[in-house]
Amino acid sequence: MNRIVHPIEQESFRRLRARLDTSHLPPLTRAVVERVIHSAADLEYASDLVLAEADLVPAHAALHAGAPVVVDVEMVAAGITRRETVCRLKDATSGPGLTRSAHAIRLAYEEVGPGALWVIGCAPTALEELLTLDADPALVIGLPVGFVGAAESKAALRESGLPAVSNVSEKGGSAVAAAALNALLYQPISPEETL
Template identity: 70%
Template structure:
């Protein structure tokens, strides 16, 4: 596969980033994820806020190249996955017609219902990317998902930090952050970092 073309604005953004933060001591994939999240958000707080595990990132990197499914909590995250040619299917079931009735029947949010629907479809080994709904992350932790990786970066004042702390405590392979910040663009950026990185640098 030919190398990805880098737009001059992106190159300049990375130059500015590197002038403000030295990330050279980070392991290769952790550095790639951190750099792309900071680039996407223009928020240097992520340098210390993100929590990555290099071994988990290496395993997910391999799983993505083997065509594992990617599941997102909202369509905005799915839309931000920009190298779909390197992955299996990219799924988001929050707008599935079955999600709202299931949510009402089970007394859960539609985002949580979408997690159940997606897991029934993909089974174990998927990469889950959650950037909006803390309840989706909580539901993922309740089921036996056995993910290749969870990018858990939901945003908000209600439940976001707590759901990410629960993710770290679960022992699942994960990328998360400590604070309440996050969001769809940040979550997609973390995944794209793995898709853009052809091999460990």
């Protein structure tokens, strides 16, 4: 089923493309960059995001094949359209050396196992915890926001070698993390991915 795009969204993307040329980007990279910029009305994401088409293609295939989507907070889940997500924050507790967000990531991993897409848009400690697990993710969208630990956790994600979408700065958040996943959801499956 094709997604119906509202005229306001069409005009918004037309204006975005008038201000920023993204035509040189590979298709999935372009989709993610544009949707993240659109979600925040922030053109700086074009130079702040770190992602690779080689990571996005298999993640896109896994997503459309039904791989689980895990989020760190309900705000990220609320922004993801057309897909159920796993969020265990309500079941998590905090303790010495372990934040509630980190515990929620452990609980989610116990539920979904390897191969999931992880979307972290709020808590740097959730991203840090994910990096300690043997999650073998299809993709990690690591865009937590904040002045404490956000940039550092995203740098650790990039250093991990896991397939990822991240950014260099302290900015991020639930809306942009959900937008990055939605960009992949909205892209149809190409003939090459069905082979």
